[in-house]
Amino acid sequence: MTIRVFIDGAVGTTGLEIRDRLIDRSDITLVTLPDALRKDAAARADALNAADAVVLCLPDDAARDAVAMVQNPTVRIVDASTAHRTADRWTYGFAELEPGRTTELASAKRISNPGCYPTGFLALVRPLVRAGLLPADRTVAVAATSGYSGGGKDMIAAFEDPAAKGATNTGYRLYALGLGHKHVREMQQHGGLARAPIFLPAVARSYRGMLVEVPLALDDLAPGTTAAHVRDALAEAYDGSRLVSLATELPAVLDIERTARTDRLELFAYDDPAAGQIRLIAALDNLGKGAAGAAVQNLNLACGLPETEGLRL
Numbered sequence: 001m002t003i004r005v006f007i008d009g010a011v012g013t014t015g016l017e018i019r020d021r022l023i024d025r026s027d028i029t030l031v032t033l034p035d036a037l038r039k040d041a042a043a044r045a046d047a048l049n050a051a052d053a054v055v056l057c058l059p060d061d062a063a064r065d066a067v068a069m070v071q072n073p074t075v076r077i078v079d080a081s082t083a084h085r086t087a088d089r090w091t092y093g094f095a096e097l098e099p100g101r102t103t104e105l106a107s108a109k110r111i112s113n114p115g116c117y118p119t120g121f122l123a124l125v126r127p128l129v130r131a132g133l134l135p136a137d138r139t140v141a142v143a144a145t146s147g148y149s150g151g152g153k154d155m156i157a158a159f160e161d162p163a164a165k166g167a168t169n170t171g172y173r174l175y176a177l178g179l180g181h182k183h184v185r186e187m188q189q190h191g192g193l194a195r196a197p198i199f200l201p202a203v204a205r206s207y208r209g210m211l212v213e214v215p216l217a218l219d220d221l222a223p224g225t226t227a228a229h230v231r232d233a234l235a236e237a238y239d240g241s242r243l244v245s246l247a248t249e250l251p252a253v254l255d256i257e258r259t260a261r262t263d264r265l266e267l268f269a270y271d272d273p274a275a276g277q278i279r280l281i282a283a284l285d286n287l288g289k290g291a292a293g294a295a296v297q298n299l300n301l302a303c304g305l306p307e308t309e310g311l312r313l
């Protein structure tokens with residue numbers, strides 16, 4: 001027997017990526033709606049309730065509407081949008097983030113897929129907070145650059161089509177300059193931080209890929225903390241993971257495309273012992289572990305399928 005999976009929003013940027021990872025699988029029957037019906041409320045309600053599992057690849061409001069349409073109590077929902085990432089009664093779908101999370105996901109009916117930037121940030125910061133190396137009351141800065149597919153089809157058009165709304169020739173752009181960004185609350189809550197991180201996002205003229213950086217001064221960490229303690233905490237947190245790893249060799253440069261087209265999340269801990277400074281970096285694909293890869297991983301876990309089936313290792 002196969003698992004029936006409906007992708008709501010299957011022709012969007014994230015939806016297409018998830019479809020690519022599921023289409024050839026023999027353990028899954030993929031359900032999508034024809035173009036004429038993909039926004040039809042009745043057709044969506046039928047598909048949402050007939051599925052074993054649904055993946056929502058929609059803007060936030062449409063994702064909330066879809067959740068409200070689900071009446072069948074057996075349906076598992078993986079929501080790729082921001083709508084439920086800090087909501088009660090939803091399991092945050094970052095399997096590697098906390099001990100026991102994989103087990104929780106296996107019985108979860110409502111799973112919120114993490115944001116792309118929070119995936120990099122939390123992978124670096126959460127193990128340090130949990131180990132008591134980074135005091136929870138610190139204000140942490142996080143600078144990050146995304147490939148332009150991170151903004152969905154409208155941003156892709158703006159970077160690729162001179163006639164599109166907001167068309168741009170830029171190679172690199174800072175945004176969210178007023179500091180508020182929809183990911184800040186998610187980063188604070190799941191990081192276990194008392195204060196909101198200072199988030200400095202940017203977008204580059206590269207289709208996919210992401211680098212997320214967290215600079216730390218040893219002076220700001222728990223007394224006696226060294227770079228070796230930080231590395232040990234990160235290595236231990238992801239020991240045995242097939243998707244998340246701490247690099248044992250530190251390249252001289254890191255390109256934004258480093259893990260593009262994979263679902264891997266690579267972590268790096270550079271340091272300058274003389275200055276007492278650490279530069280933590282996460283490299284991921286915004287459409288991989290930052291979206292579709294994590295969604296498929298969550299789907300696998302929730303449906304009792306092998307965790308990394310269909311993923312790009």
Ligand SMILES: NC(=O)C1=CN([C@@H]2O[C@H](COP(=O)(O)OP(=O)(O)OC[C@H]3O[C@@H](n4cnc5c(N)ncnc54)[C@H](OP(=O)(O)O)[C@@H]3O)[C@@H](O)[C@H]2O)C=CC1
Binds near residue numbers: 153
């Ligand atoms: N792009 C990325 O890197 C990441 C995206 N996400 C999240 O995934 C979600 C989807 O993003 P993304 O794929 O980039 O966005 P896109 O804009 O590329 O795709 C969204 C899709 O949803 C469709 N849609 C909109 N409203 C409805 C509706 N009421 N009913 C059915 N379909 C609808 C759109 O159709 P139409 O174009 O016809 O309106 C479009 O096909 C967002 O919530 C985003 O935050 C998460 C992590 C990373």
Ligand SMILES: CC(=O)N[C@@H](CCC(=O)OP(=O)(O)O)C(=O)O
Binds near residue numbers: 080115148155183
């Ligand atoms: C480059 C770019 O614009 N990125 C988006 C974030 C990606 C996204 O919408 O995804 P999630 O919130 O679901 O992770 C932004 O900053 O709003």
